[in-house]
Amino acid sequence: MNKWKSGLLSGIMLAGALMSGLGAAVADPIRIGIANFGEHPQLNASIDGFKKALAEAGYVEGKDVVYTESHTNFDASLVPQMISKLQAEQPKLIYTVTTPVSQIAKKALAGSGIPVVFSAVTDPVAAKLVPSWDAGDEGMTGATDLQDVAAVMTFTKKLLPEAKRYGLPYNPGEANDVALLEKFKEAAPAAGFEVVSVGVDNVNEIQQRIASFAGKADVIYTPASNLLQPAVAAVSAAARQAGIPIVNSDDGAVRNGVVPASFAVNYDKVGENAGKIAAQILKGADPKSIPPTRPAYEDHAPLISKSAMKAFGVEIPEALADCNCFVD
Numbered sequence: 001m002n003k004w005k006s007g008l009l010s011g012i013m014l015a016g017a018l019m020s021g022l023g024a025a026v027a028d029p030i031r032i033g034i035a036n037f038g039e040h041p042q043l044n045a046s047i048d049g050f051k052k053a054l055a056e057a058g059y060v061e062g063k064d065v066v067y068t069e070s071h072t073n074f075d076a077s078l079v080p081q082m083i084s085k086l087q088a089e090q091p092k093l094i095y096t097v098t099t100p101v102s103q104i105a106k107k108a109l110a111g112s113g114i115p116v117v118f119s120a121v122t123d124p125v126a127a128k129l130v131p132s133w134d135a136g137d138e139g140m141t142g143a144t145d146l147q148d149v150a151a152v153m154t155f156t157k158k159l160l161p162e163a164k165r166y167g168l169p170y171n172p173g174e175a176n177d178v179a180l181l182e183k184f185k186e187a188a189p190a191a192g193f194e195v196v197s198v199g200v201d202n203v204n205e206i207q208q209r210i211a212s213f214a215g216k217a218d219v220i221y222t223p224a225s226n227l228l229q230p231a232v233a234a235v236s237a238a239a240r241q242a243g244i245p246i247v248n249s250d251d252g253a254v255r256n257g258v259v260p261a262s263f264a265v266n267y268d269k270v271g272e273n274a275g276k277i278a279a280q281i282l283k284g285a286d287p288k289s290i291p292p293t294r295p296a297y298e299d300h301a302p303l304i305s306k307s308a309m310k311a312f313g314v315e316i317p318e319a320l321a322d323c324n325c326f327v328d
Contacts (some may be wrong), residue, residue, distance in 0.1 A: 029062070029063060029064055029065050029066045030059065030064060030065045030066070030092045030093075030282065031065070031066055031067075031068065031089055031090070031091045031092055032054075032065055032066070032067050032068075032091050032092060032093050032094070032095060032278070033067075033068050033070070033086030033087070033089060033091040033093075033094040033095070034047060034050075034067055034068065034069040034070065034086075034094075034095045034097070035070060035071075035079070035082055035083055035086055035094060035095065035096045035097065035101050035105060036069065036070065036071035036097040036098075036101070037071060037072060037074055037079075037097060037098040037100060037101050038071050038072065038073045038074035039071060039073070041267075042120070042267040043097050043098065043120055043267070045266075045267040045268045045271060046097055046119045046120050046267045046268070046270050046271035046274070047069070047095075047097065047271060048268060048271060049267065049268040049269060049270065049271025049272040049273075049274070049275060050095055050119065050271040050272070050274050050275040050278065051067070051271075051275065052268075052271070052272060052275065053271070053272040053273075053274070053275025053276045053278075053279065054275045054278060054279055057275070057276070057279035058279075059279065059282065068086060068089055068091070070082045070085065070086060072101075076100050076104075079100065079101055079104045079105075080104055080108055082101075083101075083104060083105050083108045083109065084108065087108070087109060087112060087114065090114075091114060092114075092282060093114065093115050093116070093117060093278055093281060093282060094109065094114055094115075094116050094117075095116075095117050095118075095119070095274065095278065096116055096117070096118045096119075096142075097118070097119055097120050098120045098121065099120075099121045099122065099124075099127050099129075101118075102116070102118035102121055102124075102127070102129055102140075102142070103127055103128070103129065105118075106128075106129055106137075106140055109139065110138075110139070112139075113139075114139070115139050115140070115281050115287050116139060116140045116142075116287075117140075117141065117142045117143075117274050117277050117278045117281065117287070118140065118141075118142030118143070118274070119142055119143045119144075119145070119270050119271055119273070119274040120145050120267065120270060121142060121143075121144050121145065121292075122144060122145055122146050123144070123146060124142065124144055124292045129142070129292075130291075130292055133291060133292060133294075134291050135288060135289070135290075135291055136286075136287040136288045136289065136290045136291060136292065137287070137288060138287070138288055139287055139288075140287055141277060141287040141288070141290045141291070141292055142274055142277060142292055142293075143270050143271070143273035143274035143277060143292065143293045144270075144292055144293065144294050144295070145265045145267065145270050145295060146265075146294050146295065147224075147249060147264070147265055147295065147300070148294065148295055148296060148297060148299075148300065149180070149183045149184055149186075149187045150187045150190070150191060150297075151263065151295075151296070151297040151300050152221065152247065152249075152263050152300075153166070153187055153188070153191035153193055154191065154297060155247070155261075155263040155300070155302055156191075156193075156219055156221075156247050156263070157191065157192065158317065158319045158320055159245075159247065159261055159302075159304070159317065159320060160218065160219050160245065160314070160317075161317060161319070162218070163193070163218035163219045164192065164193060164194060164218055165193065165194050165195075165196055165216060165217045165218045165219075166184065166188060166193045166194065166195050166196065166217065166218070166219055166220075166221060167196050167197075167198070167213040167216065167217030167218075167219065167220040167221070167244065168180075168181055168184055168195055168196070168197045168198075168220070168221055168223070169197075169198050169199075169200050169206075169209060169210060169213075169220065169222065169223075169228060169235065170197060170198075170199060170200065170223060170225065170228075171199070171200055171201055171225050171226070171227040171228065172199045172201055173201050174225055174226060174227065177223055177225050177227075180223050181195075181197055184197075184221070196213065196216050196217050198210070198212055198213065200227065200228065201227070203227065203231050203234070206228075206231055206234045206235055206238060207234065207237075207238045210235055210238035210239055210242065211238055211241065211242055213239070213242055213244055214242040214243070214244070217244055218244065219244065219245055219246070219247060220235075220239050220244050220245070220246045220247070221246070221247050221248075221249070222235055222246055222247075222248045222249060222259070223249050224249040224250060229249070229250060232248065232250075232253045232258060232259065233253075233258050236253070236258050236259050236308075239312075240311060240312055243312075243313070245260045245261070245309075245312045245314050246259040246260055246261070246312075247259075247260075247261050247262065247263060248261070248262040248264075249262065249263075249264060250262060250264055251264045251301070251303040254303045254304065254305045254308065254327065255303070255305070255327055257305050257307045257308050257311075257327075257328075258305075258308065259305070259308055260304065260305055260308040260309045260311075260312050260314060261302065261303065261304045261305065261308075261309070262302070262303050263300055263301075263302050263303075264300060264301060264303070265295050265299060265300055265301075266295075266299055266300060266301040269295060269298070269299035269300075270295060270299065273293045273295070273299070274293075277290055277293065301325070302320070302323060302325045303325050303326075303327060304316065304320065304323075304325055304326050304327070305326075305327055305328075306326055306327070306328050307328060
């Protein structure tokens, strides 16, 4: 009888231990891999936003989820190795930051069963990450950083209420510049603008081409052009001589006092958008059923340089006096 009780007690203890172990296994945090291209303030911000959104969805770091972060210092040749290492940890999901990393991950992880959520990708359709703006792809979707042209124009109207003619310099040899011009033309009528464009395909032409906006444009938008952004100081100097203020696509030149204002995508928000998508997938949603998101007006951040506004002879309007978006 004692032996029977002893055996029963041992069995109960063993079962309890097994159940305890099973409970611990169930309670193990979800693992997520983060594949970044390199250390950069905007890219790092997208990672912070991603984690924030997941935490708000109930996935607390260290408790419900653990992250393995990696980057290649912008060396594309090392991306496949980075993806392979993250895959070896058998994560529940991988978060890819930038277009090159996302494209390589798409090929490397095809058929793996590991869903991928991307961010800091401007045009996922052109990059062949998703089939259209209306749906994700097999195992992949995400959040883009495509600037909302209508939002840019809304901000411009607040900054320059009397402006009616929008000058857009662009490089005819850059597909992104050409596409942006078309978007500006489409959005302009509803925003109360007329678009005046000038092609610039050589940095030596900047002074002359920007000067040609004199009397034809009330404001100039400098796109995220591989030709124009590196030469934004020259664009600004020519625009200042012509008496035309600039709204830039990047806030770096505003912080440096080179251009009066910018209306740029907030990468914290881009990351948050990606994190919200990741939360849906972790809860069972199919990536294919989730269209890639585009930044909305509230996902952009304005910045105004007081010194540059003064240099361009532009007064700060009352509508933006309390925007908390100024630098000296």
